[in-house]
């Protein structure tokens with residue numbers, strides 16, 4: 001039984017080596033990554049392209065297993081995907097053949113929730129992300145921002161304990177992103193009781209975004225991916241409406257200096 | 272690793288082929304009727320014999336049909352597509368005409384072709400010509416039309432003349448689609464050729480099939496059928512190689528070649 | 530006259546073409562050896578009135594549909610197997626490729642021998658032609674399924690069975706449908722070829738007109754009616770247009786999520 005002091009996530013010296021099935025080539029994506037997350041904590045992962053952010057997230061989601069080390073969820077080793085750890089994918093991975101309603105309904109349906117309760121859950125979550133009225137649209141009929149909201153509603157409908165988000169705001173324009181950041185904070189409970197919050201592991205390219213949203217930022221370096229530093233974001237909450245604190249600028253600078261050289265390198269190396 | 276892969280692939284192919292031949296052999300033993308189902312060995316022997324006698328002439332005849340018909344069809348398809356791209360009037364007339372003719376497959380023309388050309392080599396040549404014109408026309412026109420406007424603008428900005436834009440931007444950009452059309456054409460033309468030779472010609476691989484059927488020489492019929500398969504495969508392979516060589520820059524081709 | 534060029538030009542060109550063709554044939558006194566528009570129209574009235582055309586089309590279509598169904602029943606499972614199991618695909622790929630390179634009609638002598646002239650030989654040719662688009666597109670469909678969607682479903686708690694039913698199958702449907710469209714076009718093309726070959730081979734003078742192909746052969750060799758031949762040719766085109774529209778409409782209905 002998980003107690004209050006059990007970390008939500010605990011990664012212990014996690015390494016991941018991919019072996020290509022065709023050529024036998026090996027790619028060391030992660031090496032000796034350790035960190036832990038408290039319940040209700042908002043943690044971001046930043047790092048240059050190809051440093052293993054998605055890989056780390058997929059290990060925690062349970063899509064892949066570490067080559068060495070282990071990842072614990074509520075103190076237990078992770079063994080495959082689990083609806084308790086909801087995932088939001090970089091390009092959303094909405095089911096193109098299901099409408100907004102069908103996508104949001106998928107999780108409850110998969111877990112065997114009966115039809116009437118399902119309808120209520122779907123309606124509530126669609127309402128919550130502001131997609132009411134668009135229930136019968138297919139994903140290709142939605143704007144980027146609406147797709148993002150649909151993916152969020154699909155994640156929330158399963159009431160997961162933890163949100164794993166892989167660059168969820170990378171594919172929308174800047175203004176939409178700012179709005180969606182605030183919405184994400186609101187849904188998470190930026191202004192509310194910390195005990196009601198879910199743990200969030202949020203992968204992003206945007207250092208300012210990470211600083212604005214998170215309690216802590218894990219900075220990954222690349223080749224192989226390892227933890228450079230874990231930065232405490234000691235900005236007060238609620239943060240909605242307080243984007244331009246001088247302290248935030250200092251933190252952004254600090255993180256950027258950690259990864260600048262490698263990010264430049266990544267531009268040349270990534271295909 | 273690099274050297275191993277083709278060999279490993281060949282081994283897999285040989286294994287699958289071996290299993291197929293063994294199954295065929297067992298089946299032919301069970302049927303025990305050389306006319307109904309000749310054994311693989313009988314077909315192989317017939318093939319060797321035919322290669323020394325009739326087959327080279329038939330292959331040559333078919334390749335002549337293909338060369339003349341396909342050459343003319345591809346040329347017409349390309350010319351019409353370029354005409355349509357350049358002239359709005361031509362486009363308004365040629366496009367609906369092609370759309371009307373396209374659903375009438377080449378094979379539907381066989382009787383008319385027999386009326387006009389008589390049984391002989393005109394029928395397969397005409398059918399191949401007709402069959403190959405459409406895919407090349409459609410793909411070339413699409414390729415030319417879908418060229419990224421920004422690429423043309425970029426070339427103009429860099430000082431390219433309209434002519435240079437055509438030769439160095441439009442044509443290369445359209446090339447993957449043109450070649451895809453050429454491959455599609457060849458497949459359709461090959462099938463049309465065999466059908467035309469079977470029904471309305473006095474030479475070629477398709478004609479030879481019926482010739483041996485008259486004598487119920489099924490081992491020889493089968494050998495000709497296999498020859499048709501081998502040549503169809505080789506021709507497609509050749510075009511695929513050409514495609515890969517001419518469009519090295521295209522991500523699609525690379526993915527396909529890999 | 531402010532019609533757009535795309536409408537105006539064909540509206541002038543095609544009637545003019547037909548008219549000058551008609552006149553040319555009559556002026557040259559070539560009505561016996563050349564087809565001409567009014568002759569084709571008369572043939573159409575004659576053959577529709579006495580049911581010849583409809584019967585022949587129905588006969589051909591029946592075999593096309595049966596052959597198409599057989600091809601789907603055999604091709605889709607094989608494609609699934611080849612798409613899901615990599616070694617099977619690698620082993621069978623060259624065999625499928627070489628069999629595909631054999632023009633379906635080339636099998637006609639053996640098909641006649643094995644299945645007889647009463648339609649089943651043509652059925653074999655049709656099924657053979659339609660088989661490969663099904664196999665190839667099903668392989669493609671399975672390989673194209675987005676891994677992320679599978680992961681997404683699993684993360685939402687879907688069982689393997691639900692993943693298969695709710696992700697793999699709908700993900701594969703559009704590509705398989707495209708295969709079905711190609712297969713249908715191939716099937717229709719090859720039924721005509723097969724019927725003609727059978728007609729020429731088996732019954733050059735006979736009256737057994739069970740399909741459009743046989744009808745064409747007897748029109749060519751027995752009735753020697755060129756206008757009729759043109760009519761049948763146009764009918765072949767019309768039917769294939771109708772088939773393609775039908776399949777497309779079905780495809781749109783069955784996959785409304787496609788743009």
Ligand SMILES: Nc1ncnc2c1ncn2[C@@H]1O[C@H](COP(=O)(O)OP(=O)(O)O)[C@@H](O)[C@H]1O
Nearest residue numbers: 018019027029048049050051052053054055056
């Ligand atoms: N399935 C895979 N097979 C082989 N290599 C992979 C695979 N997924 C990721 N990689 C490699 O692992 C490294 C980290 O990738 P990823 O986790 O996607 O990085 P990020 O999300 O930080 O951009 C990259 O070099 C990438 O090429």
Ligand SMILES: [Mg+2]
Nearest residue numbers: 053054055090
């Ligand atoms: Mg990533």
